[in-house]
Amino acid sequence: MTHSIARAAVRKPFPPSLLEALKAAFDERVSVAEAVRAHHGRDESMFDPQWPDAVVYARTTQEVAAIVALCAQYEVPVIPYGNGSSLEGHLLAVQGGVTIDLSEMNRVLSIDAHDLTATVQAGVSRKALNDALRDTGLFFPIDPGADASIGGMAATRASGTNAVRYGTMRENVLGLTVVRADARIIHTGSRARKSSAGYDLTRVFVGSEGTLGVITEVTVRLYPLPEAISAAMCAFPSMGDAVRTVIETIQLGVPVARVEFVDALAIRAINRHSNLTLPQTQTLFFEFHGSETGVREQAQTVQDIAAQHGGQGFAWATRPEERSRLWNARHSAYFAMLQLRPGCRALTTDVCVPISRLAECIEQTEADLKQSSLLCPIVGHVGDGNFHVAMLIDPASPAEIQEAEQLNQRLVSRALRFGGTCTGEHGVGLHKMDFLVDEHGADAVDTMRAIKHALDPHNLMNPGKIFAFHGPH
Amino acid sequence: MTHSIARAAVRKPFPPSLLEALKAAFDERVSVAEAVRAHHGRDESMFDPQWPDAVVYARTTQEVAAIVALCAQYEVPVIPYGNGSSLEGHLLAVQGGVTIDLSEMNRVLSIDAHDLTATVQAGVSRKALNDALRDTGLFFPIDPGADASIGGMAATRASGTNAVRYGTMRENVLGLTVVRADARIIHTGSRARKSSAGYDLTRVFVGSEGTLGVITEVTVRLYPLPEAISAAMCAFPSMGDAVRTVIETIQLGVPVARVEFVDALAIRAINRHSNLTLPQTQTLFFEFHGSETGVREQAQTVQDIAAQHGGQGFAWATRPEERSRLWNARHSAYFAMLQLRPGCRALTTDVCVPISRLAECIEQTEADLKQSSLLCPIVGHVGDGNFHVAMLIDPASPAEIQEAEQLNQRLVSRALRFGGTCTGEHGVGLHKMDFLVDEHGADAVDTMRAIKHALDPHNLMNPGKIFAFHGPH
Numbered sequence: 051m052t053h054s055i056a057r058a059a060v061r062k063p064f065p066p067s068l069l070e071a072l073k074a075a076f077d078e079r080v081s082v083a084e085a086v087r088a089h090h091g092r093d094e095s096m097f098d099p100q101w102p103d104a105v106v107y108a109r110t111t112q113e114v115a116a117i118v119a120l121c122a123q124y125e126v127p128v129i130p131y132g133n134g135s136s137l138e139g140h141l142l143a144v145q146g147g148v149t150i151d152l153s154e155m156n157r158v159l160s161i162d163a164h165d166l167t168a169t170v171q172a173g174v175s176r177k178a179l180n181d182a183l184r185d186t187g188l189f190f191p192i193d194p195g196a197d198a199s200i201g202g203m204a205a206t207r208a209s210g211t212n213a214v215r216y217g218t219m220r221e222n223v224l225g226l227t228v229v230r231a232d233a234r235i236i237h238t239g240s241r242a243r244k245s246s247a248g249y250d251l252t253r254v255f256v257g258s259e260g261t262l263g264v265i266t267e268v269t270v271r272l273y274p275l276p277e278a279i280s281a282a283m284c285a286f287p288s289m290g291d292a293v294r295t296v297i298e299t300i301q302l303g304v305p306v307a308r309v310e311f312v313d314a315l316a317i318r319a320i321n322r323h324s325n326l327t328l329p330q331t332q333t334l335f336f337e338f339h340g341s342e343t344g345v346r347e348q349a350q351t352v353q354d355i356a357a358q359h360g361g362q363g364f365a366w367a368t369r370p371e372e373r374s375r376l377w378n379a380r381h382s383a384y385f386a387m388l389q390l391r392p393g394c395r396a397l398t399t400d401v402c403v404p405i406s407r408l409a410e411c412i413e414q415t416e417a418d419l420k421q422s423s424l425l426c427p428i429v430g431h432v433g434d435g436n437f438h439v440a441m442l443i444d445p446a447s448p449a450e451i452q453e454a455e456q457l458n459q460r461l462v463s464r465a466l467r468f469g470g471t472c473t474g475e476h477g478v479g480l481h482k483m484d485f486l487v488d489e490h491g492a493d494a495v496d497t498m499r500a501i502k503h504a505l506d507p508h509n510l511m512n513p514g515k516i517f518a519f520h521g522p523h
Numbered sequence: 524m525t526h527s528i529a530r531a532a533v534r535k536p537f538p539p540s541l542l543e544a545l546k547a548a549f550d551e552r553v554s555v556a557e558a559v560r561a562h563h564g565r566d567e568s569m570f571d572p573q574w575p576d577a578v579v580y581a582r583t584t585q586e587v588a589a590i591v592a593l594c595a596q597y598e599v600p601v602i603p604y605g606n607g608s609s610l611e612g613h614l615l616a617v618q619g620g621v622t623i624d625l626s627e628m629n630r631v632l633s634i635d636a637h638d639l640t641a642t643v644q645a646g647v648s649r650k651a652l653n654d655a656l657r658d659t660g661l662f663f664p665i666d667p668g669a670d671a672s673i674g675g676m677a678a679t680r681a682s683g684t685n686a687v688r689y690g691t692m693r694e695n696v697l698g699l700t701v702v703r704a705d706a707r708i709i710h711t712g713s714r715a716r717k718s719s720a721g722y723d724l725t726r727v728f729v730g731s732e733g734t735l736g737v738i739t740e741v742t743v744r745l746y747p748l749p750e751a752i753s754a755a756m757c758a759f760p761s762m763g764d765a766v767r768t769v770i771e772t773i774q775l776g777v778p779v780a781r782v783e784f785v786d787a788l789a790i791r792a793i794n795r796h797s798n799l800t801l802p803q804t805q806t807l808f809f810e811f812h813g814s815e816t817g818v819r820e821q822a823q824t825v826q827d828i829a830a831q832h833g834g835q836g837f838a839w840a841t842r843p844e845e846r847s848r849l850w851n852a853r854h855s856a857y858f859a860m861l862q863l864r865p866g867c868r869a870l871t872t873d874v875c876v877p878i879s880r881l882a883e884c885i886e887q888t889e890a891d892l893k894q895s896s897l898l899c900p901i902v903g904h905v906g907d908g909n910f911h912v913a914m915l916i917d918p919a920s921p922a923e924i925q926e927a928e929q930l931n932q933r934l935v936s937r938a939l940r941f942g943g944t945c946t947g948e949h950g951v952g953l954h955k956m957d958f959l960v961d962e963h964g965a966d967a968v969d970t971m972r973a974i975k976h977a978l979d980p981h982n983l984m985n986p987g988k989i990f991a992f993h994g995p996h
Binding site (some may be wrong): 162163164165166167206207208209213217218220221230234235236237238239241242243244245246247248249250251253254256257258262273274278297300301302303315340341343344347400402403404405406434435436469470471472473474475476477478482485486489491492493494495496497498500501502504505516517 | 635636637638639640651679680681682686690691693694703707708709710711712714715716717718719720721722723724726727729730731735746747749770773774775813814817820841873875876877878879907908909942943944945946947948949950951955958962963964966967968969970971973974975976977978989991996
């Protein structure tokens with residue numbers, strides 16, 4: 051698994067005087083312990099770990115700037131680390147260097163209920179932010195499967211189940227504090243809802259995967275909790291029927307808050323993991339937000355569409371506890387799927403296609419997967435045209451890895467043919483560098499590389515990710 | 524009026540052999556006629572015209588690339604020109620060069636009703652796109668006052684009256700075709716609704732005001748026409764009362780499609796210009812989109828809020844013709860206001876603040892304007908926290924210009940103190956370069972400049988706009 055890693059530069063020896071300088075400044079918050087480095091040299095991807103030379107736990111933007119300044123002085127790579135839940139190898143120290151662990155940057159700095167914004171340190175997790183919002187009547191909707199850090203979610207342009215209604219991190223980050231490669235601290239955006247004041251630096255850094263600087267603070271949009279919420283599941287005879295229900299729902303402009311596809315195999319995994327007894331078939335999970343009558347109207351429209359596609363009745367989760375149980379089950383799908391095959395790891399695909407091509411894409415994929423020997427459950431944020439195949443493989447089996455990679459190659463090619471993207475929400479990391487060129491073309495990727503070179507001329511910010519970089523090194 | 528222009532570089536002589544080469548390639552679509560150059564050397568700002576040396580009318584992306592390649596060869600500036608409706612001097616040829624007129628790039632390339640997207644050439648105007656959508660049941664919501672080109676709207680990150688519900692060009696551009704400074708053609712984004720595939724080049728170019736390349740094609744999001752639409756006006760005793768109605772509406776999460784503030788003076792202008800008899804007082808214009816019951820619910824909620832702030836009844840425009848009349852009147856406000864003082868020009872402010880500070884900001888501004896001798900009507904997209912003061916001045920009077928600039932300086936400082944932005948939707952152009960630094964800080968603006976330098980090392984793409992640029996020239 052690893053043409054991508056193979057082409058990364060060779061590690062340089064770690065300068066002892068840098069370690070001394072870090073220890074002088076950060077004391078016991080610097081670690082070179084094997085267990086700590088091992089923990090920080092991996093993520094949820096299938097890649098073998100690549101350890102950093104040292105890990106430093108930062109607590110403030112100024113501390114991050116001090117670490118970056120020291121690393122710049124010694125020309126040592128810097129890797130920002132949130133909650134470790136990346137899926138594409140983003141966190142691996144392929145060229146060694148210093149990992150900055152931001153988990154102690156866990157303060158919610160301000161909640162402005164009147165302006166529907168909050169500013170958090172990068173290490174605050176999405177659940178921690180929502181806990182902090184509990185008494186405000188507001189919520190933060192972006193919810194990748196893991197309880198990721200808000201900084202990490204900004205860095206990978208994450209989304210999740212609510213994106214169909216509320217957008218992704220692209221739409222919901224209003225501003226950032228970033229430590230640049232030269233250790234300068236910049237503030238992007240503002241708390242105003244819109245601005246035409248110069249280049250959109252916020253969105254230059256959102257999705258840059260740590261390669262342009264370290265995101266240390268994030269200002270996000272919040273939303274009023276809807277007056278009414280209702281959730282339901284509906285079983286379908288086939289994937290195509292389920293997906294066509296979604297396509298018509300979106301094309302009609304029904305403002306569904308969530309619409310998630312879970313295939314029969316993933317339902318089996320969820321049942322086992324969350325001790326549920328859902329019918330083992332192709333299923334859509336819905337959630338509707340709005341006024342009481344608005345929610346009723348949306349639900350009726352979607353039920354009518356589902357009925358036309360063989361949807362077998364709606365099972366409603368009306369009480370908050372039932373809803374939580376439903377969505378916790380959905381959110382645990384990734385870990386539930388891993389347990390279908392003990393000891394396995396997952397190569398998780400992430401294509402996203404224009405909604406009109408989703409049925410074709412998912413049906414062709416289903417047919418392709420049927421030829422495979424691998425267990426491959428499918429879940430998807432289908433309202434966005436985004437779905438994930440979790441290919442469960444034995445990480446010690448080169449044959450299985452190769453088979454999974456080939457399935458993924460064909461899937462990405464299919465998605466690109468349909469006008470889609472190789473990654474809807476996970477990012478490029480180490481794994482999708484070649485796909486990035488297939489998707490955007492060499493000249494567009496060169497344009498990205500020019501921006502990288504302008505902001506990080508010595509290629510020290512999470513080097514080796516997103517694209518091969520031919521800098522001065 | 525002009526420290527900004529004064530600091531731009533001196534014009535270089537225009538190379539006769541470049542003109543010959545352009546004429547060889549474009550024949551009668553190259554013009555050096557005075558009238559043509561004069562027309563293209565100005566916009567709707569107060570700045571004195573600065574003529575380009577030549578104007579070329581392009582019809583395709585490839586033609587734009589050919590013009591850019593020739594200009595690059597001779598190191599001559601390039602200025603993209605859509606419909607000429609910029610407000611901050613974006614189009615002025617402060618260093619001479621070639622203006623590429625994109626008005627003949629007026630083809631709607633594709634409408635994908637199933638995916639709710641359209642791809643247009645950059646010269647297509649917002650009204651032309653909506654005309655093309657007429658029989659599809661879809662619409663494109665972004666509506667700056669002028670019938671701007673979609674390319675120009677992307678370049679300035681424009682918005683308008685619908686942004687409170689549908690977002691701005693930032694949220695509604697899915698992808699771009701761009702000719703870079705070195706004449707390479709790149710495609711950004713995709714037709715998928717979301718993507719984490721590399722840097723967000725789409726949003727690097729949206730709002731870049733022609734300084735990073737020429738936008739030649741734009742893929743935008745479309746929306747289903749709502750099942751029900753209703754519009755209304757409501758008069759208020761004071762600006763503060765009107766604005767507080769808006770603040771509560773937004774904070775409650777009511778999904779208003781439009782909520783526009785028009786002050787008494789602007790109403791007088793609109794009445795004269797559009798031959799209406801609206802009550803001459805502080806007024807909010809509303810529009811509600813949704814299902815029949817949804818629209819009724821929204822309208823009721825907002826009427827309740829308005830009543831608590833002295834709103835004097837809602838005058839409903841229920842029939843489509845009445846609604847069109849209302850919104851045409853609102854859209855003509857800018858030209859209507861200019862007619863309040865024949866021969867004047869307007870210095871139009873554009874601050875945007877967090878919604879919680881809008882009442883303070885607008886009331887302090889009102890007090891400041893009362894001290895002024897200038898006619899200063901106010902209109903605003905207040906649901907976004909954005910409002911415009913049109914300061915009507917005699918362009919031949921340095922004293923009036925100075926007074927307007929001072930009022931604007933104080934207004935921008937006020938907005939920045941409140942956490943807002945110097946420009947919500949008009950852009951920086953020539954006029955707000957100093958404010959940009961005040962807003963973002965020197966290091967953030969340096970970051971923008973680094974991107975500019977990376978993508979346009981010879982500073983040939985609309986030079987002298989957004990920031991002073993110390994490139995190799």
